[in-house]
Amino acid sequence: DGFEVVAAGAFIAQHCIFPKVANGRPDASDMAVATDFIKRAKESGKLDISTIKGNRPYKKPGAVPLRPQTDESVCRTCGVCARECPTGAIDPVTLATDKEKCITCCRCIAVCSSHARKFNGIMYATAGKIFYAQNSKRREPELFL
Numbered sequence: 001d002g003f004e005v006v007a008a009g010a011f012i013a014q015h016c017i018f019p020k021v022a023n024g025r026p027d028a029s030d031m032a033v034a035t036d037f038i039k040r041a042k043e044s045g046k047l048d049i050s051t052i053k054g055n056r057p058y059k060k061p062g063a064v065p066l067r068p069q070t071d072e073s074v075c076r077t078c079g080v081c082a083r084e085c086p087t088g089a090i091d092p093v094t095l096a097t098d099k100e101k102c103i104t105c106c107r108c109i110a111v112c113s114s115h116a117r118k119f120n121g122i123m124y125a126t127a128g129k130i131f132y133a134q135n136s137k138r139r140e141p142e143l144f145l
């Protein structure tokens with residue numbers, strides 16, 4: 001769209017589906033890197049975008065077959081999750097998740113102060129074991145400028 005790229009960065013944040021990965025990130029070290037990145041980006045010239053790591057052409061995103069559900073035993077029926085869901089996937093009355101509308105963004109989990117929105121099931125547990133085994137090692141931000 002005519003923008004000129006001067007800098008790019010891959011930063012680390014806590015994983016929303018498997019939150020033990022990068023738990024507590026971005027931390028103070030990440031924020032220091034980000035602050036320095038902003039300063040350097042302001043002074044940077046045009047970036048050759050072919051130097052940015054990644055797979056090209058970009059892969060099409062696959063659907064994530066996991067959807068959070070409401071644990072009725074701890075839900076206070078406050079309705080915050082339904083109001084905050086960006087796709088309107090949570091029924092405001094039954095609090096059931098519409099599997100077609102849900103994009104697995106985990107906003108509902110983040111805003112539920114009762115911790116009543118969660119992933120369940122064997123598929124989640126199995127995927128979690130594999131994901132944690134592959135991604136538990138700390139990784140650092142990568143900068144391109």
Ligand code: SF4
Nearest residue numbers: 075076078079081112
């Ligand atoms: S935000 Fe949590 S407590 Fe409130 S309705 Fe949703 S699941 Fe229930």
Ligand code: SF4
Nearest residue numbers: 085102103105106108
């Ligand atoms: S994960 Fe995101 S899209 Fe799915 S129900 Fe929760 S807030 Fe809505």
